Amino acid sequence: xxxxxxxxxxxxxxxxxxxxxxxxxxxxxxxxxxxxxxxxxxxxxxxxxxxxxxxxxxxxxxxxxxxxxxxxxxxxxxxxxxxxxxxxxxxxxxxxxxxxxxxxxxxxxxxxxx
Amino acid sequence: xxxxxxxxxxxxxxxxxxxxxxxxxxxxxxxxxxxxxxxxxxxxxxxxxxxxxxxxxxxxxxxxxxxxxxxxxxxxxxxxxxxxxxxxxxxxxxxxxxxxxxxxxxxxxxxxxxx
Numbered sequence: 001x002x003x004x005x006x007x008x009x010x011x012x013x014x015x016x017x018x019x020x021x022x023x024x025x026x027x028x029x030x031x032x033x034x035x036x037x038x039x040x041x042x043x044x045x046x047x048x049x050x051x052x053x054x055x056x057x058x059x060x061x062x063x064x065x066x067x068x069x070x071x072x073x074x075x076x077x078x079x080x081x082x083x084x085x086x087x088x089x090x091x092x093x094x095x096x097x098x099x100x101x102x103x104x105x106x107x108x109x110x111x112x113x114x
Numbered sequence: 115x116x117x118x119x120x121x122x123x124x125x126x127x128x129x130x131x132x133x134x135x136x137x138x139x140x141x142x143x144x145x146x147x148x149x150x151x152x153x154x155x156x157x158x159x160x161x162x163x164x165x166x167x168x169x170x171x172x173x174x175x176x177x178x179x180x181x182x183x184x185x186x187x188x189x190x191x192x193x194x195x196x197x198x199x200x201x202x203x204x205x206x207x208x209x210x211x212x213x214x215x216x217x218x219x220x221x222x223x224x225x226x227x228x229x
Contacts, residue, residue: 043220104156
């Protein structure tokens with residue numbers, strides 16, 4: 001069973017700080033990596049995707065990928081109370097098609113306090 | 115554009131009873147997924163359809179769970195008989211064939227409580 005592990009949390013940061021969320025994966029040949037956000041009682045929604053080593057920035061969010069270390073992270077700059085949610089790391093199995101299975105980590109609960 | 119529709123939103127049953135959940139994906143989305151999310155855990159894939167064919171059902175407990183997607187559109191997930199450990203939110207998701215990989219659109223979920 002291919003695994004996706006996230007830092008256990010919960011993570012609490014003050015408003016305006018940087019929140020750092022981490023994820024490791026076991027399948028060395030995985031190619032595609034995603035961060036989903038899930039508000040309490042709601043469904044997951046995709047916020048970031050990353051496919052190659054390095055950083056990818058989108059507004060206040062930066063995804064970082066290191067395939068050699070099998071490590072993915074999400075940084076949230078200038079954290080806001082509205083960022084309080086569970087963040088799910090997801091890894092897509094290699095296969096070259098859009099049909100590959102998406103495996104989720106257990107999630108990290110982030111709370112941003114004013 | 116209408117999102118992924120699921121029903122019922124909530125269901126409470128006794129153990130050993132049966133239950134069925136329905137999902138209608140976003141129009142034109144060929145791939146449909148059923149995920150089980152137990153409280154405090156990430157979603158776990160139960161079954162994935164491409165049109166009306168099964169792509170992956172390796173984690174579906176086939177002795178009690180079944181799913182079908184007739185005509186390649188809406189889908190039904192059934193549990194019979196239910197166990198206490200089946201208490202979870204059942205999430206249906208869909209994606210566009212050939213769309214950005216990993217971009218799944220989730221429904222609101224069906225919360226099952228087994229007593």
